[in-house]
Amino acid sequence: MANLSFQLLRSATGSEARRGRLTTPHGNIETPVFMPVGTQATVKAVTPHQLAELGASIVLSNAYHLYLRPGTAIVKDLGGLHGFMSWPRPILTDSGGFQVFSLGHLRKVTEEGVVFRSHHDGSEHFFTPETVMRVEEDLGADIIMAFDECAPYPCDQEYARQAMERTHRWSARCLAAKRRDDQWLFGIVQGGIYPELRRESASFLASLDFPGYAVGGLSLGEPKATTYAILAETLRWLPTDKPRYLMGVGSPEDLIECVERGVDMFDAVLPTRIARNGALFTRTGRRNIRNASFRRMDAPVDPTCDCYTCTTFSAAYLHHLFKTEELLGYTLASVHNLRFLVKLMEEIRAALDSDTFPALRDDFLARYVPTNEEVRVAQKAKWEQAQRAKGEGR
Amino acid sequence: MANLSFQLLRSATGSEARRGRLTTPHGNIETPVFMPVGTQATVKAVTPHQLAELGASIVLSNAYHLYLRPGTAIVKDLGGLHGFMSWPRPILTDSGGFQVFSLGHLRKVTEEGVVFRSHHDGSEHFFTPETVMRVEEDLGADIIMAFDECAPYPCDQEYARQAMERTHRWSARCLAAKRRDDQWLFGIVQGGIYPELRRESASFLASLDFPGYAVGGLSLGEPKATTYAILAETLRWLPTDKPRYLMGVGSPEDLIECVERGVDMFDAVLPTRIARNGALFTRTGRRNIRNASFRRMDAPVDPTCDCYTCTTFSAAYLHHLFKTEELLGYTLASVHNLRFLVKLMEEIRAALDSDTFPALRDDFLARYVPTNEEVRVAQKAKWEQAQRAKGEGR
Secondary structure (H helix, E strand, O other): OOOOEEEEEEEOOOOOOEEEEEEEOOEEEEEOEEEEEOOOOOOOOOOHHHHHHOOOOOEEEEHHHHHHOOOHHHHHHOOHHHHHOOOOOOEEEEOOHHHHHOOHHHEEEOOOOEEEEOOOOOOEEEEOHHHHHHHHHHHOOOEEEOOOOOOOOOOOHHHHHHHHHHHHHHHHHHHHHOOOOOOEEEEEEOOOOOHHHHHHHHHHHHHOOOOEEEEOOOOOOOOHHHHHHHHHHHHHOOOOOOOEEEOOOOOHHHHHHHHHOOOOEEEEOHHHHHHHOOEEEEOOEEEEOOOHHHOOOOOOOOOOOOOHHHHHOOHHHHHHHHHOOOHHHHHHHHHHHHHHHHHHHHHHHHHHHOOOHHHHHHHHHHHOOOOOHHHHHHHHHHHHHHHHHHOOOO | OOOOEEEEEEEOOOOOOEEEEEEEOOEEEEEOEEEEEOOOOOOOOOOHHHHHHOOOOOEEEEHHHHHHOOOHHHHHHOOHHHHHOOOOOOEEEEOOHHHHHOOHHHEEEOOOOEEEEOOOOOOEEEEOHHHHHHHHHHHOOOEEEOOOOOOOOOOOHHHHHHHHHHHHHHHHHHHHHOOOOOOEEEEEEOOOOOHHHHHHHHHHHHHHOOOEEEEOOOOOOOOHHHHHHHHHHHHHOOOOOOOEEEOOOOOHHHHHHHHHOOOOEEEEOHHHHHHHOOEEEEOOEEEEOOOHHHOOOOOOOOOOOOOHHHHHOOHHHHHHHHHOOOHHHHHHHHHHHHHHHHHHHHHHHHHHHOOOHHHHHHHHHHHOOOOOHHHHHHHHHHHHHHHHHHOOOO
């Protein structure tokens, strides 16, 4: 795999933060990196041109969703995901384990795999570690994820252990089934909020010698302090010379906190999901553009931002687009929130290059007021309920 | 008005078609021209950057909608429409006469003006020719439209006459009330489908010496043959040295037919409205991208098109976006349909420059199969009913 590598460029002083570079057949990725999510082969409301312009170096998509629609064969025939969605830079596909296990009564798990019903038409499907590898190979992303069982939160330790152990057996089967040598397969650490399970899972997967590791099963509604503590405990048992990817985490404060603990890669639907609801990141916290305070504001929502939205339009114009439910509002808010995170990661990398990350962290966290945790959990629960009602998962 | 002028560059041989150039404070407009519609200060789902890239030289917006939301004062304070929507090129505002008269039971007409209730909050408002001029001056478009009464279709001749005569009196009041000398005020010819009324209306407005004339009250559901005949009869009585704008007409075949009859400017919501429903223009007619025939098509919807959508994505990808109801689909389809019309107008202008318009017309009409008229009228009626239910007008 000459065209796939990870270089650890520098380790920070006084924290676990790392500066690195992933090399893939579709280009390099400077780490730490935030990866915009394009679940259905499109980052919602944003063109690939806009994505490239805002500095995204890799996007994430989802094997489960694409397997169902438009179908793996169609994506493969149209040049794989890169050709299909016209994104020439690196792509990572999640396996769909999270989505399949989110289906609840629509799925049945055996040691061999998972039988599930499509949330679109009720048709029956069977995912095994081997079939998922075929799907992800046909989709053709640069980095593909093992098929895992993601335990929900909360869940008791025995359930978390069973899900973890099945994830381990399936991870080994994924490794054995993988064929293409121009793709990297990452293993996914599970173990819920139980430190001893996380240690066991990280150690076991490390022994399988994956080229990279993801931390799954976090940011599912547990307190942020728990997320950070479990993350740190997990990373202790992973090899330092391989990339570490924290799945589904992407608020600005989380990026800072988790870079500090040693994460190289992040993804989250958060920036685009909240954008479509009118919530925009600023250096002092999230703001809802529908708020009357923006009605006459002849300045960008975030004067420090260099995105197309902030350099072109006033907050008052965005306010108008959201009040009139104009589609352009979703695009402009998504572009801004993505650029906000991509730019934050650029600043983090620059700080790591000059070994000044602690100053950046302190400065950012001193100004940024995170969304109140209770509000955040309630908003997320409400959203997930709405998604389940639509049968869409995350 | 040194910075506003119309130059008739060339008249076609064998038809009434004309090649011209409008000069405005925000740039030149080569005519015949198609003007994308941004009713609420946004061409739906398209950024100003994309609009400029696809070659739009002027966009249209609507005084009625902007007066209600965000309010005229806000647009004025934010730099007028050009600054508010960040569109530095020319803008035309319709007066909102069409929208106010579409409100039905929500409005009451007197000689002085129209009392109407907002379709958003039921609040009461009063539009007169004088107040509409103030609104359009505050919005600051390069070309503004007189406040007219647009009779519906069908309507009897007596009703059409009364609406026309009121339009005449209000047109004179608009002219008298207009103050800014960096805006052009166009008069609007009415008269329904009655040739003698059209002749009377065109002649009367011509006597008021507007710098340009619009033909209103067409394309309201009457047969296309009627549209074309009434248009031709109207244009006969308008001065040849002033621009002629046909309001609300914009199917590809209409553009060809009406350029031939002497129209210089067109606008229509059609290309963006049908785009959001998955209908895309091709050189052989409209296609619905949701059709199963596009499921695996590894070619653009329209291989002759040079737009971002067609040069970047396959029909199969667009099909996928519409089947999964992804917002990006609305953007990509809108960009294509707008570019299709803008490019058609570029070709028409080139043909007029080389005096080969009849060949272009014959070639285009030989290949392009218009949407069946009954289907078209039924679709439009259905859409307008849905709009009325939402209270949005056209």
